[in-house]
Amino acid sequence: MKITNICCIGAGYVGGPTMAVIAKKNPNIKVTIVDINAERIAAWNDEDVSNLPIYEPGLAEIVEETRGKNLFFTTEIDKTIKESEMIFISVNTPTKTYGKGKGMAADLKYVELCARNIAEVATTDKIVVEKSTLPVRTAQAIKSILHNTGKDVKFSILSNPEFLAEGTAVQDLLNPDRVLIGGESEEAIESLANVYASWVPQDRILRTNVWSSELSKLTANAFLAQRISSINAISELCEHTEADVNEVAKAIGMDSRIGPKFLNASIGFGGSCFQKDILNLVYIARSYNLQAVADYWEQVIILNDHQKRRFSDNLISTLYNTVSGKKIAMLGWAFKKDTNDTRESAAIYVADHLLSEQANIAVYDPKVNGEKVQADLNYLNTRSEAENKELVKSYNDPYEVTKDAHAVAIMTEWDEFKTYDWQKIYDQMKKPAFIFDGRNILDPIEMKNIGFEYSSIGK
Ligand code: NAD
C-alpha cells in the first residue's frame, strides 16, 4: 500500500517527536497527530515553538520546519482516521489503578478505545500500527475488535514499538539502533518499512512476528532497568567497603561483553516506563503461572524502591536524625536531564519521604514549574494539598533555592548544576552545609575543599 496519509492517535512524548521526524523525512506524506486533549493540541499548534507541550532538544526546530506543511495537530480524530491509510496508536498505557491487575497490569482502555474508534469510522482499508508499549498478545484483542465491525474494510495490524529515550528523543529517532516491525502481512510490513527507509538503513529495520515484537519492547526496558538496579545494588556494597562505584562501573564496562552504558549509579530510575513495563512483565509471567520468572524481574523494582528510600534515609540520618523544619533544597525534579517529564521521578518519592519527616522542601528545576511539583505530590495523596503547598516551595533561581538551606540534594543530572558558583552557594547555606549528590555529578574534592559535607552514591 502506498502511504500518503498517516494518522497518529496520541500527541504525547512518543507521538509528537516520532511523527515530527517521520514528517521531516517524508515530505510527501501528510502526517496528522490527533488527541482528545484539546489543550495539548493547542500547545502543539502554538506559534511560539518554545511553548510546545514537550521539551526535547532539537524538537522545536523540526516542528517549526514541518508544521503546516506536512505535519498537523488536531482534535478532529474521526476525520483524520478516515483520511489515512496508516494509523499509529500512540496513547498512554499506564499501570492499572483499579480492578484485576491493579498496580501491576497495563491499563489498555485507551488503546481499546482507539481500536473501537478506528473500527467505527473507517470506510477504507487501514494499516493499524501499535506504537504504544503493550503486553504480549495485545494485537490479538485489537484484531478481534477491528475484524468484527461487519464492514467490508480490511485491517492489517503491526507492532512497531518505540525505543526512544526522553531527553535524546530526536537523536534516537534520527539515528535508531534498530526499528522493529512485527506483523503477519508482508505487504503491510513493507509499507511501514518504506516509511522508515527514507532515513533508516534497511539492515536496521527488523521484521519479526507480532508477538516477538511486542515482547521485545518489554524485554528491552526490563534489561535496561535491570542494569541500573544491578549497579545500584553494587553502590550500596561500595559504601560499606570503600570501593568506588564509578571505578567499578568503569572497570566492568570496559569488558566488551558488558559495555559501558547504563551503569551510572543513581537515586534510582524514574520515568513513565521502566517501572510500568516491568510490573507488566511480572504480571504477564504470573498470569502464565511462571512464579520464578515473575519474582526474578520484580526484584529490579524492589531494589529501585530500596535505592530511593536509602537516599532519603541517609539524608535524614546525616542531618542528625531530624529534618523537621529544615530547608532541603532539591536541585532537579525531572526524572532525567533534558526533559520536562516528571513521571515516576525519584525526586517525588524522596520529597514525599522527607515531607513526612516535616522537612521544608525547596525545588529548582530548569524545565519544571511549581504547579507540576505540587501536582506530582498531590497525586500521591500522602497529605493534604494545603500541607504540600505550605511545605514545598519552587524557585526560579538556583541561588535563591539554596539560600539558608541545611542541605542540597541533587536529584537530576542537569548539566548546568555542574557549572554553578558552589562557593557562593556554600556561603549562603546553613553550616555545616551538606550536599547529597544523587547523580554523582559534582567533583567531591572541589566540594570538600569549599567546606561542604559532601556525600554521593556508592562511595
Ligand atoms: P503520553 O501520556 O505523553 O501521551 C499519550 C497521549 O494520548 C495523551 O496526550 C492522551 O491525551 C492521548 N490519548 C489517550 N487516549 C486517547 C484517545 N482515545 N484518543 C486520542 N488521544 C488519546 O504518553 P507517552 O509517553 O507518549 O507514551 C505513549 C506510549 O508509548 C506508552 O505506551 C508508552 O509506554 C510508550 N513509550 C513511551 C516512551 C517515552 O519515552 N515516553 C518511549 C517509548 C514508548
Ligand code: UGA
Ligand atoms: C527508557 C529507555 O531507555 C527507552 O529505550 C525506552 O523507549 C523508554 O524508556 C520507554 O519505553 O519509555 P527513558 O525512560 O526516557 O527511556 O530514559 P532513560 O535514559 O532510559 O532513563 C530512565 C531512568 O533511568 C532515568 O531516571 C535515568 O536517570 C535513570 N538512569 C539511566 C540511571 O539511573 N542510570 C543510568 O545509567 C541510566
